[in-house]
Amino acid sequence: MGGRILIALGGNAMTAPDGSASPGDQHRAIGQAMIHVAGLIRAGHQVMITHGNGPQVGNILLKNQLTAHVLPPVPLDWCVAQTQGTIGTLIMNALERALAPDPARVATVVTRTLVDRDDPAFLDPVKPIGQYFEEAEARRLETQGQTWRRFERGWRRVVASPEPLEILDGSAAIALMEAGYTVVAAGGGGVPVVRGADGALNGVEAVVDKDLAAAVLAAAVYATDLIIATDVPNAVVGYGTASARPIEEITTASLRELYREGHFAGGSMGPKVEAALRFAENGGRQAVITSLEHIGDALSGNIGTRVIRGVER
Numbered sequence: 001m002g003g004r005i006l007i008a009l010g011g012n013a014m015t016a017p018d019g020s021a022s023p024g025d026q027h028r029a030i031g032q033a034m035i036h037v038a039g040l041i042r043a044g045h046q047v048m049i050t051h052g053n054g055p056q057v058g059n060i061l062l063k064n065q066l067t068a069h070v071l072p073p074v075p076l077d078w079c080v081a082q083t084q085g086t087i088g089t090l091i092m093n094a095l096e097r098a099l100a101p102d103p104a105r106v107a108t109v110v111t112r113t114l115v116d117r118d119d120p121a122f123l124d125p126v127k128p129i130g131q132y133f134e135e136a137e138a139r140r141l142e143t144q145g146q147t148w149r150r151f152e153r154g155w156r157r158v159v160a161s162p163e164p165l166e167i168l169d170g171s172a173a174i175a176l177m178e179a180g181y182t183v184v185a186a187g188g189g190g191v192p193v194v195r196g197a198d199g200a201l202n203g204v205e206a207v208v209d210k211d212l213a214a215a216v217l218a219a220a221v222y223a224t225d226l227i228i229a230t231d232v233p234n235a236v237v238g239y240g241t242a243s244a245r246p247i248e249e250i251t252t253a254s255l256r257e258l259y260r261e262g263h264f265a266g267g268s269m270g271p272k273v274e275a276a277l278r279f280a281e282n283g284g285r286q287a288v289i290t291s292l293e294h295i296g297d298a299l300s301g302n303i304g305t306r307v308i309r310g311v312e313r
């Protein structure tokens with residue numbers, strides 16, 4: 001029997017290479033991703049899956065806006081919950097297909113993530129969601145109170161992304177896993193909620209970063225390994241420069257130093273590196289950042305950026 005592995009699936013596992021998220025694109029990408037996940041399950045690992053939702057939640061929000069004249073718009077936390085249901089369903093179908101003819105037990109847990117109402121992130125939206133637009137359209141939507149930022153590929157809406165403090169439904173995920181299910185949990189970073197003075201939970205308008213939520217989930221479910229699947233085989237030092245080099249095995253101390261030096265872009269590799277560091281610093285056996293097609297081999301020791309706790313000797 002192998003370890004208990006949490007796999008965090010990035011956008012390329014759920015959308016086309018250009019980031020478009022049509023139903024066909026999502027079926028194809030998830031179907032491909034689950035072939036790799038099935039390899040880990042067949043190798044005897046207990047697998048839990050979490051996933052992003054940036055393109056999907058942005059699309060739902062846009063539909064809200066376009067239909068506001070006929071239907072009451074729903075809050076952003078509801079949109080996140082919808083993406084957990086849709087993407088969870090696609091993952092369950094695709095994983096069962098990938099494991100056939102072996103029997104598969106797969107379940108998705110609608111998962112809430114506790115955040116702090118006073119998190120300064122609510123005043124500084126940085127999380128990109130949805131599709132890329134031309135500047136003119138972004139500027140027009142800004143006049144309606146939205147925040148947009150320019151990225152390499154165009155303009156994208158950004159929303160608040162508070163720190164995940166606790167995965168509130170981690171115990172349900174563990175119970176299902178111990179009953180033999182492959183569990184999908186904390187999709188899209190989890191549905192963000194805050195606790196009121198009376199102890200009651202309420203949703204808030206935000207999208208939690210799925211990699212940072214994955215680090216919290218991994219600790220909550222006692223995962224031995226965290227695999228962060230993305231679209232590049234390794235994190236890179238000096239990305240975009242002549243001296244760029246891929247990072248292979250690295251200690252938390254060395255990677256933390258590179259992180260402080262600003263080698264990893266916010267909103268892309270930055271949160272993945274931070275999540276890997278948090279997991280390994282808090283006692284996880286190893287965190288691996290690698291491309292989707294390599295996740296089946298990610299535990300063999302020669303693939304991706306492998307973060308292990310410790311300092312260089």
Ligand SMILES: NC(=O)OP(=O)(O)O
Pocket residue numbers: 010011051052053054055128188189207208209210211
């Ligand atoms: N919630 C989230 O971080 O999703 P993406 O990884 O798709 O941006």
